[in-house]
Amino acid sequence: MSTEQIATPPGGAAGGALGNEMSFLLARANALSLAAGNAALATSGLRARSYSILALAVDGSRPSQRDLADFLRLDPSQVVALVDDLQARGLVVREPDPADRRANVVVATPTGRLVYEQAHAAARTAEQQVFGRLTPGERDRLTALLRVVAFPD
Amino acid sequence: MSTEQIATPPGGAAGGALGNEMSFLLARANALSLAAGNAALATSGLRARSYSILALAVDGSRPSQRDLADFLRLDPSQVVALVDDLQARGLVVREPDPADRRANVVVATPTGRLVYEQAHAAARTAEQQVFGRLTPGERDRLTALLRVVAFPD
DNA sequence: TATTGTTATACTCTATAACTATA
DNA sequence: TATAGTTATAGAGTATAACAATA
Numbered sequence: 001m002s003t004e005q006i007a008t009p010p011g012g013a014a015g016g017a018l019g020n021e022m023s024f025l026l027a028r029a030n031a032l033s034l035a036a037g038n039a040a041l042a043t044s045g046l047r048a049r050s051y052s053i054l055a056l057a058v059d060g061s062r063p064s065q066r067d068l069a070d071f072l073r074l075d076p077s078q079v080v081a082l083v084d085d086l087q088a089r090g091l092v093v094r095e096p097d098p099a100d101r102r103a104n105v106v107v108a109t110p111t112g113r114l115v116y117e118q119a120h121a122a123a124r125t126a127e128q129q130v131f132g133r134l135t136p137g138e139r140d141r142l143t144a145l146l147r148v149v150a151f152p153d
Numbered sequence: 154m155s156t157e158q159i160a161t162p163p164g165g166a167a168g169g170a171l172g173n174e175m176s177f178l179l180a181r182a183n184a185l186s187l188a189a190g191n192a193a194l195a196t197s198g199l200r201a202r203s204y205s206i207l208a209l210a211v212d213g214s215r216p217s218q219r220d221l222a223d224f225l226r227l228d229p230s231q232v233v234a235l236v237d238d239l240q241a242r243g244l245v246v247r248e249p250d251p252a253d254r255r256a257n258v259v260v261a262t263p264t265g266r267l268v269y270e271q272a273h274a275a276a277r278t279a280e281q282q283v284f285g286r287l288t289p290g291e292r293d294r295l296t297a298l299l300r301v302v303a304f305p306d
Numbered sequence: 307t308a309t310t311g312t313t314a315t316a317c318t319c320t321a322t323a324a325c326t327a328t329a
Numbered sequence: 330t331a332t333a334g335t336t337a338t339a340g341a342g343t344a345t346a347a348c349a350a351t352a
Contacts, residue, residue, distance in 0.1 A: 016212035018205055018224075022284055022292065023186045023276065025299035027201065030183040031226050031320095032303065033176045048180065049342085052171055059169035066310060071171075073184050075344065080312060102310040102351045120170075127176055133301050139175065142298045146178035148286050149295075150185065184343095202319085219333055228321065233335060255328045255333040309352070319342065329332070 033130045040126035044119040045089070049074070051119055053082050057092045057108040058116045064103040091115055186283045193279035197272035198242070202227070204272055206235050210245045210261040211269045217256040244268055 018024045037048050046054065052072050056063050065083060069076045083106055086092040091112035097103035108116065131139055171177045190201050199207065205225050209216050218236060222229045236259055239245040244265035250256035261269065284292055 016214055017208045017273075019300070020296065021276070021280070022296055022299065023190050023201070023280055024205060025296060025303045026179070026183045026186050028226055028303040029299050030179045032305075033179050037176050047341085048176070052177060055170045061169055064310075073181055074342095076311065077313075077345090078343075097310095100310080100352075104311070123174070123176065127174070131175055131302060133305060134298065138298060138301075141294065142302075143173065143175055143178060145287065145291060145295045145298070146175065146182050147172070148291075149284060150178045150181040152185075152286060200318085217333075222333095227319095229334065230322090230336075231320080250333095253329075253333080257334070307352100310350085312348080312350105314347085315345085317342100317344075319340100321340080322338085323336105325336080326334085327332100328334100329330100 029130075033127075036126040036130050037123060040122040041119055043122060044115055046115070046119050049078075050082055050086060051116075051123065053079070053106070054086060054091055054108060054112060054116050054119070057086075057106045058113055062095075062105045062107060064097060064100075064105055066103065068106065086112070182283075186279075189279040189283050190276060193275040194272055196275060197268055199268070199272050202231075203235050203239060204269075204276065206232070206259070207239060207244060207261060207265060207269050207272070210239075210259045211266055215248075215258045215260060217250060217253075217258055219256065221259060239265070 034048055037051075041047055041051050044051075049072070053068055056068060056071065061067075063071070065076060065079045068074070068083075069079045072079075074082075083092060083094065083104075087094060090109055092106050092108050094104040095107055097105050131142075134142065187201055190204075194200055194204050197204075202225070206221055209221060209224065214220075216224070218229060218232045221227070221236075222232045225232075227235075236245060236247065236257075240247065243262055245259050245261050247257040248260055250258050284295075287295065
């Protein structure tokens with residue numbers, strides 16, 4: 001029985017047991033980041049998920065909806081709804097993949113690129129608010145560590 | 154106009170533009186961590202949020218529901234529902250705060266402590282799966298960096 | 307037989323407003 | 330006047346199953 005005692009004093013400023021659990025710290029940091037991000041993206045009429053789809057539609061990689069689902073860790077059915085919405089607003093279009101007639105490739109329209117540029121600037125401002133207490137070096141280290149956790153392939 | 158070009162090649166393995174955004178990496182890492190955590194906690198009949206409440210009820214700090222809401226970044230109304238559920242299962246009890254008759258203090262029952270010990274062990278196994286590719290030193294660094302972001306007080 | 311996109315459905319999580327009792 | 334807890338409700342996010350078209 002490995003019932004291990006926690007070193008942190010209960011009721012401390014950073015919380016007792018939970019304050020040491022990476023899962024909890026990750027969840028709380030993400031909640032703050034998501035709230036700041038959604039608030040910043042609101043002026044562009046986007047939220048975190050639609051911004052993510054638009055970003056990948058802009059960057060020239062011509063992802064299929066399946067690619068988007070895998071990379072963003074969304075269910076394919078969620079991608080359908082998100083692309084529907086972006087397409088209805090004229091920000092992206094579905095193009096048939098010549099190599100695979102089942103697949104749709106999602107690409108940004110010129111309007112989509114403009115909206116993305118504006119949203120990207122807002123997202124950077126939000127990141128500055130959320131990660132502003134970290135030095136540039138610390139941000140680089142955090143990015144590298146998170147990438148390992150986020151993409152365990 | 155600070156329309157800045159991204160250095161990463163579009164369509165790379167770690168994705169184009171998004172692969173460098175801490176907000177996205179944080180969200181994806183959290184999604185993986187949350188999924189692994191919820192799967193591990195299922196055998197104890199808990200999920201991430203109820204586990205968090207139980208953990209704080211166990212650790213001796215005698216938090217009020219407001220304390221729980223602030224620390225876990227939940228709305229007070231969500232805490233009501235979560236504590237209702239844990240109390241109905243006999244894992245925690247509400248005790249009146251002698252110093253403030255408005256406040257309820259949430260404390261674990263003996264059964265709650267047992268369930269927590271079991272759930273905590275499962276949560277540690279899940280953390281091992283999610284963060285297993287990081288060395289102990291890297292985990293310490295990640296924990297420290299996340300704590301700064303998660304608690305910007 | 308497996309995969310892409312799609313529709314439908316249910317559940318969990320999040321956010322807001324309003325009310326009560328105490329401070 | 331403000332705070333702790335509660336109720337109610339709506340919206341956003343997540344998860345699953347089933348189906349048609351194509352590989």
